[in-house]
Amino acid sequence: MRWIFFTLVFGNLLLLAMFWQKQSDVNAAPLSALEIPGTVKRLQLVSEAGDSLQPAAPRELTDHRGSLCYVAGPYADDLDARHLLARVSALSLHGRINIVDIASGEPSEYWVHVPPRATREEALRTLKELQKRKFDSYIITQGDLAEGVSLGLFRNKESAYGLQKEVEGSGIPVEVLVVNKSVREYWVEVIEVSQLNERMRERIQAGDKEISWELVECSRAG
Template sequence: MRWIFFTLVFGNLLLLATFWQKQGEAAPAPLRALEIPGSVKTLQLVSEAGDSLQPAAPRKVADQREALCYVAGPYADELDARHLLARVSALSLHGRINTVDIESGEPSEYWVHVPPRATREEALRTLKELQKRKFDSYIITQGDLAEGVSLGLFRNKESAYGLQKAVEEFDIPVEVLVVNKSVREYWVEVIEVSQLNERMRERIQAGDKEISWALVECSNAG
């Protein structure tokens, strides 16, 4: 039986020697670098990136909605608007009165004037020329017509255009600006939109049947 044991041991040693010899012969060849086209992005370790790997700043949403408020109106009388504002305050809400002037399209006055001059000195020369010709006038110092010369406001259309024609005879340019009538409206603005359900709005409106509610951009939105 001993010879069988020694034969098995010798066979295992022979197989082990053969295995190690093949492992040495089959050593892997060195890896070749993989060429990557310039158009292909490569990976970079976080430790290699340094400061270049920073979180991107959050982008602002381009279409952010403006803050909205409820407005109630219009009122022709400011006192009526103040009564509604008092009811708003009584409910611990915050409001304010906004005044809006609406042009009616109907002329109310006619402003006869010399268009703005290039300089104040030129405006003064025009003024002196007009006063020498006995036309009441003064220099306009503010607004779009600054450095022009005013010849007066007229309610009568014929009077305004008659003066224009008379001044033009002295080779002085004159224009007539039509000033339309405007109607003043008062609106009450309330900022607590989420609290103004239909029942709350009816409570604030009380007996004011001629007004309505609308959602608009807050006048004091920051």
């Protein structure tokens, strides 16, 4: 009976030794990376990223300044320009009316005025002196002639220069500014240059021989 007891004890010790050996192997085994089936993404430290985390370059915006457009004109009447613009729109094109004032070189008015004074107080003193001498006048408050004194606009050249001479006789400096006439023109601008072949331009022009087409820089971005 004693040998059976020792055999059982020895067997238990052997099993305990084998179990302990397996636990040691499991604890000593290196940890392997755990991968999840499917798309695997790797975390990256900021210090490792380097240039990859630089701010993205801003998206370049298309700049249409400097592009060319067709213009049709000139029209002396706004209504005629609107009729052509309506024909442009009927062809699913985009257009607009541009207004251009062109100096004709012909004098239209003569502005008699005292040149700008150094201060408003000085302008007021000049105004009072003129009004005391019965000259109609007022202070100019805006523009290049601000702080000057206006003596009026005249269509007649002789009247303007006659007043200048009269006021200067009182010891007050006076100048005459010649205001030239301007001619207003209306031009229709069309953006889609590539679609405006000669046939299309003739269709839009509708037989109007008084106007022409010109290729110019667009007045606004596309």
